[in-house]
Amino acid sequence: MKIYVYGTGCGAGDLADEALSPARIEAFVGRESGGAFLGRPVISLEELAGRGFDLLIVASRDAEGVERDCLRLGIDPGKLLFLKNHVSAVDRNRSYDTARAVLGDAYVERLIGSERLIRVPLWTQEERIAGEGSDNDYVRLKTLEAICLRLAAVPGAAAELGVYRGGFARWINALLPERRLYLFDTFEGFDPAESAGEGSGFTEAHRNTSAGRVLAALPHPERAVLCPGLFPQTAEGLEERFALVSLDADLEESTLAGLRFFLPRMSAGAYVLLHDYSNPKLGGVKRALERFEAECGRLAAVPLCDVNGTLVIAC
DSSP: OOEEEEOSSHHHHHHHHHTOOGGGEEEEEESSOOSEETTEEEEEHHHHHTSOOSEEEEOSSOHHHHHHHHHHTTOOGGGEEEOSSOBSSSBSOSOSHHHHHHHOHHHHHHHTTOOOOOOOOTTOSSOSSOSTTTTSSHHHHHHHHHHHTTOTTOOSEEEEEOOTTSTTHHHHHHHSTTSOEEEEEOSSOOOHHHHTTSOHHHHHHHHSOOHHHHHHHOSOGGGEEEEESSTTGGGTTOOOOEEEEEEOOOSHHHHHHHHHHHGGGEEEEEEEEETTTTOTTOHHHHHHHHHHHHHHOOOOEEEOOSTTOOEEEEO
């Protein structure tokens, strides 16, 4: 059976770690060909259209765009399996029979129905978050929008620790265009010492980024201050107060370092968004918060029902 996977990010990495060995994948598919991911070649969708195959697993969030391109290229939609944002008014997936044979019943049962349609909140007066990427994590993004509407009188900059490809930083930058935005990341993946023991797909997916890619994602890149390298060394000497901080470091020690650095520097009325707090795959985030609260006392916080379980900390 010839299996291809569309995407070379976290979705593809998680798939390789959880359900499908890269050895079973003919190639990964991206917008452009070239290079490799998890030891397999990366080809374009146009190249795939000229090959015979049994299943294309779409591990990208751009389900609609990939489906449209496949139809344009004459690729049989019955050979597509969508892992992300696969539900619109009806399920995008025509059948799960091949997926069950390839990925197993347990994985497919978890996939079916995992995406839900969500109504637009009544408080939204205009779609400030819209367009490509706006369906990435609806609850998290609309919560960010609601929080930013409360920050008009709160002084300070914005920051993110754990930027990856800039998907969330993009919206912070768009919603707070007048604020300086500090971005802390290696911009080339995790510290090998801290990420030892994590899945190879997870770690390689996070290497698939760059500072240039992040800047290109921002609507107001002139407001961004990139701080490349290992945190908290990259914050040494920084004298700044913060109105909004996104902590998305994924791992325990980096998350704890972020809590220790940022919380004493938050303005009154500010917010910290601790991503992956309820994520069962990244238990180190919750452990980091527990360690911080043991040191400093319990925080005022509300968990979200977003995809990866963000905790909103009010300062």
